[in-house]
Amino acid sequence: MKLNLNEHPHKRYNILTGEWVLVSPHRTKRPWQGKQEKIADEKRPLYDKNCYLCPGNTRASGATNPPYTSVFSFVNDFSALLEDTPRDDFEDGLLRARGEMGICKVICFSPDHSLTLPKMEVSNIEKVIAVWQEEYRALGSNPDIKHVQIFENKGAMMGCSNPHPHGQIWAQSSIPLEVEKKSRQQRTYWEQNGRSLLKDYLDQEIKLNERIIAQNNDFLALVPFWAVWPYEVMIAPKKHLQDISRLSSRERRHFAAILKEVTIKYDNLFETSFPYSSGIHQAPTDTEEHQEWHFHMSFYPPLLRSATVKKFMVGYEMFANPQRDITAEQAADVLRKLSTTHYSLKCQE
């Protein structure tokens, strides 16, 4: 019998991390008697006097937000990493620790409390990307900062503490685990082939056209071959760019456009404000050149079957290995076919 990736249990290799995911396509045939319901979207006002992130409001720390009219970034009042931190090593027998310094920021995407990325104008998403670029440059130019992690937790299901559209940046004095794995894999490929690992992968995906869900002149959005989360998506530039600071204004516009397109498709999937954690992986900001790095943005959404039924990463996933049932190709097919008009605007089409 020959291995059929649509039928037989198999493992897929993640070229970026060097890890494997177990895929069980035959399990999608099992009966499901769980919940299927939709949840009504909460209608949010443009301004909420109780929101810590709305313009002009007082935050939990007592600081007051300016009456901002575009993107607004500030140092997190409850930062997980602090600038003024000893960076000594601690050793006691088998116990080891090390001081870690860093800077954490909150980025409000818009003054409008009711918005989310899929509902924002492309021109305003461009402004968010411009702030990500500035922050990456500014934080990364600090000689103590070796890595700048930009991310968004969207939805209460993902631990987001406030529905006001916002993301975070954690910049720190060492390279974190996920980034270190991707650095190693990309560096090895660069040294062996003199080419970018992710660029070669994207070129192969363009040829195969099985997992691509959206594209424009400068960007691709696809469900990676090795996706772990049911509707995981990666957005990456078609050109080899190490980090977001290198985007031209045209590329930034196309990045904003594809971000809107992907997040609209996500909302349309279960006709709900789709929860996810998204993050940008890009070249570390240590003193190395990092030619091997190809920046990309990944979306890890938990929902599986409806607005309320999520994939649980428990049991086998916790103790052994990540696992998925629907294949990356099935997920890509569903996402590709979804409308690029937000479901809330359907009756206005």
Ligand code: H2U
């Ligand atoms: P999350 O929704 O992803 O948790 O991000 C919100 C961040 O905003 C969170 O890290 C910070 C929290 O510490 N925050 C402030 O800095 N000031 C506040 O007044 C409220 C929340």
